[in-house]
Amino acid sequence: MFATLSDRLADTFKNLRGKGRLSEADIDATAREIRIALLEADVALPVVKEFVAAVKERARGEEVSQALNPAQQVVKIVNEELVTILGGETRRLRYAKTGPTVIMLAGLQGAGKTTLAAKLALWLKEQGRTPLLVAADLQRPNAVNQLQVNGERAGVPVFAPEPGNGVGDPVAVARASIDEAKRTLHDTVIVDTAGRLGVDAEMMKQAADIRDAVQPDEILFVVDAMIGQDAVTTAQAFLDGVGYDGVVLTKLDGDARGGAALSIASITGKPVMFASAGEKLTDFDLFHPDRMASRILD
């Protein structure tokens, strides 16, 4: 569908072999191609502008190397800059030194939190940990049941309010889950929280109250990569309203080209930690900045 950035730059640089340094006109032409590639990948405009300026700066300073042609050299610069913005190295979970590690999930309804909770639980189990899933999403009538079904598929127990106990208080459930984890010797607690269809003050307050009650070691913001530019607004709202340590991108099996990852990482300064790419519980892994950089450029 799209020409890759390297193909495009190869066209731009057709006659440049053997030049010692790229001219200002070459660099402008390059900048245009990079700009188009990033916009097509759905990267937010302010991020594109800043990024292109940084790449131009580097391209100006660099001699054309003997080993690479100019197109390859620019692609290398772009790739390195993308990887840096996406967090460089894969950022791993930090576990509590004593007591259960508490991981709290936050995000809009439909982002994929409940599915992700079970994926993360299975992944942790495979790493030799003993997770406990906590149903603190009491907003959506079916959320508790959905977590229980997914928990069963993952072979991970779910802590949930007793049925028939009225509406239930998600903060109390979350708080009680930590004692339950200590009592039943679970070393990791994954708290699924309620989202709404849009950013909403009440939802933010509930998430902040749960945060204060359970004092998470990691708060993960879960976001649907398919929502493109809206992801940035949502990411910022959750950063201001709840705060988080890392981002999980879901639905990467769709045709999203990864612009959301770059925009969120660049604007919030928070690393993308996990990627979820399908409805199966095993469609989940650590996020690899270098692989995402290639996806954005291809």
Ligand code: GDP
């Ligand atoms: P929540 O409201 O944030 O808890 O979201 P859910 O976990 O209920 O997910 C919403 C919908 O997205 C469900 O139909 C999931 O099956 C689907 N879903 C979640 N993660 C993925 C994913 O990585 N890829 C795809 N294709 N669908 C997903």
